[in-house]
């Protein structure tokens with residue numbers, strides 16, 4: 001459990017991208033929400049990352065699987081229908097969505113009212129082009145609304161690489177965001193960054209660290225990515241676990257900032273993340289089986305209260 005400076009407690013967190021921009025999930029998940037098999041209220045929901053203005057990214061809604069592929073453990077593409085039906089066939093997911101989104105103003109008008117009416121606990125994930133430009137102004141635009149905190153996404157593998165390549169800019173942006181707001185700041189980092197160095201430098205500014213997908217090349221080396229034309233994409237799911245788990249143990253040894261552990265695939269992975277000293281649990285890719293995170297959290301709570 002992570003206790004934030006505004007009193008909010010983080011235990012189970014829906015990762016950015018998993019429950020859309022307003023916490024209700026993607027439209028194909030709504031029937032599961034209506035029947036209670038997916039319950040966003042069990043999570044602190046991280047909204048999908050926003051930029052200062054509408055952002056085209058790479059996703060085209062008519063062809064989502066152009067930028068999102070299920071792959072085997074060897075990195076070979078698997079047909080999505082087979083992947084969903086035969087869970088065991090999934091080695092991982094690679095995506096190159098590239099932060100397609102409405103931008104902060106449209107989000108405030110279109111998505112925030114839904115969040116407010118549903119009473120969801122929401123973290124707003126933000127980033128900006130060219131090394132986080134516009135984040136200060138975005139944070140100012142969020143003044144006065146009821147949210148848990150702000151997550152600075154400094155590690156998207158599918159956009160401008162400035163933040164991924166420059167720890168100094170990441171640290172400077174965290175400082176700038178904290179000058180703009182008293183709200184809790186979370187920082188999202190990737191295995192491809194000097195994450196321990198960055199974590200040490202943002203102690204006192206950042207209240208939790210979360211973990212992004214792993215660039216294709218680090219997981220599969222020179223094997224051609226099915227998303228090569230977008231730069232390879234970011235990998236998550238079972239094949240990314242060793243990278244994510246190494247990152248968590250190293251961070252836990254290095255920094256006092258609490259870590260939101262990722263990589264959950266099976267129920268037992270929650271206990272594993274606790275052993276690695278993650279203080280809260282992220283659910284991201286596992287939402288491709290949209291009922292699983294809800295069932296895992298309910299089971300965890302039942303066992304705890306037995």
Ligand SMILES: Cc1cc2nc3c(=O)[nH]c(=O)nc-3n(C[C@H](O)[C@H](O)[C@H](O)COP(=O)(O)O)c2cc1C
Nearest residue numbers: 015016017049153211212213236262263283284285
């Ligand atoms: C389809 C998809 C979309 C994602 N979109 C975002 C995003 O908009 N912003 C972000 O910070 N992370 C995004 N992520 C990364 C996840 O939030 C999460 O950090 C990552 O998948 C690792 O967590 P996991 O092991 O639970 O999947 C996305 C991941 C996937 C698979």
